[in-house]
Every structure is written in structure tokens, then in C-alpha cells.
Amino acid sequence: MRISNPLLPSVSEGVQVDELALDTEALTITARTTAARAACPQCGRWSARVHSSYWRTLKDLPWQDRSVMWRVKVRRFRCSHCPGRIFAEPVPGLARARAQRSDRLAEAQTDIGMALGGEAGARLSRRLAMPVSGDTVLRLIRRCKSARCSSPRVVGIDDWAWR
Ligand SMILES: [Zn+2]
Numbered sequence: 324m325r326i327s328n329p330l331l332p333s334v335s336e337g338v339q340v341d342e343l344a345l346d347t348e349a350l351t352i353t354a355r356t357t358a359a360r361a362a363c364p365q366c367g368r369w370s371a372r373v374h375s376s377y378w379r380t381l382k383d384l385p386w387q388d389r390s391v392m393w394r395v396k397v398r399r400f401r402c403s404h405c406p407g408r409i410f411a412e413p414v415p416g417l418a419r420a421r422a423q424r425s426d427r428l429a430e431a432q433t434d435i436g437m438a439l440g441g442e443a444g445a446r447l448s449r450r451l452a453m454p455v456s457g458d459t460v461l462r463l464i465r466r467c468k469s470a471r472c473s474s475p476r477v478v479g480i481d482d483w484a485w486r
Pocket of ligand 1: 363364365366367368402403404405408
């Protein structure tokens with residue numbers, strides 16, 4: 324079933340949602356990319372030569388207290404200019420290459436981790452239907468710090484006392 328994107332305002336152009344499956348714990352969104360071509364990450368030139376496709380799985384922000392999982396059919400393209408180069412297309416508006424979670428989920432879990440730390444952040448995140456491990460929360464914080472994200476927005480009195 325083709326589901327129109329106007330009903331799903333956070334879905335970017337270039338992503339077609341085909342199915343929504345809801346159970347008591349999770350919403351699974353099945354989708355595919357629709358761009359006719361993709362830019363080679365090595366040379367930057369466009370390619371429309373589809374090599375193959377595969378299913379990519381991505382966690383996203385929760386909906387109605389349920390965790391959200393995307394199953395996106397993504398294509399690999401062959402570059403006409405770089406010998407032997409095959410690359411996967413990005414999922415526009417959703418996630419960076421090789422990420423296991425959407426950019427918006429990573430941002431939310433990073434913010435929670437910045438406020439609470441790894442284990443407490445993971446506990447709150449699970450409570451909010453965004454299951455994650457404490458180690459992953461710490462990894463997200465480290466990645467954010469190396470990318471020079473903004474400083475923690477909330478500094479509690481306990482954090483102040485420890486410094
Ligand atoms: Zn290339």
C-alpha cells in the first residue's frame with residue numbers, strides 16, 4: 324500500500340512509505356528510496372546505474388509510546404567514473420551512512436545523555452520508548468563532543484557540586 328507523504332510530514336522527499344505495521348510495542352515503517360540517481364561519495368558525480376539493493380534497519384523517535392523502526396530498501400549504485408566503485412545511497416532526511424538510528428533519535432538520546440549521563444540516560448530513554456544501552460549513550464555523547472556540538476543545556480545542582 325502506498326501511503327502519501329503529506330500524512331507523514333517528517334518523511335523527506337525521496338522516501339516512499341509503503342507500509343505501517345503497529346503492534347503493542349512498536350511501529351514498523353517499511354519504505355524505499357525513490358531518487359533516480361545518487362552522488363558517488365568518492366568523485367561526487369551522479370550515477371543512475373543500480374547495482375543491487377538491501378534492507379536497512381533504523382530506529383527512530385517513538386510514536387504513541389511505541390518504539391519506531393524503519394525498514395528501508397536502499398540501493399547500491401555503480402560509479403561510471405571510479406573503477407569498481409559501488410556505493411550505497413543515503414536515506415534523505417533520516418540518517419547518515421551506516422547509522423543504526425535516525426539523526427533525530429541520535430540527537431534526542433545525546434541530549435538525554437548530556438543531561439543525565441550514560442546509565443541514567445539509557446534508563447530514561449528506555450522509559451520513553453527509545454531503548455538504548457548506557458554504552459551507546461556514552462558513544463553518542465563522545466561523537467557529539469568530537470563534532471563540537473553545543474554544551475549540555477541543563478546543569479543540575481549535583482553536577483555543579485561535583486566540579
Ligand atoms: Zn565516483
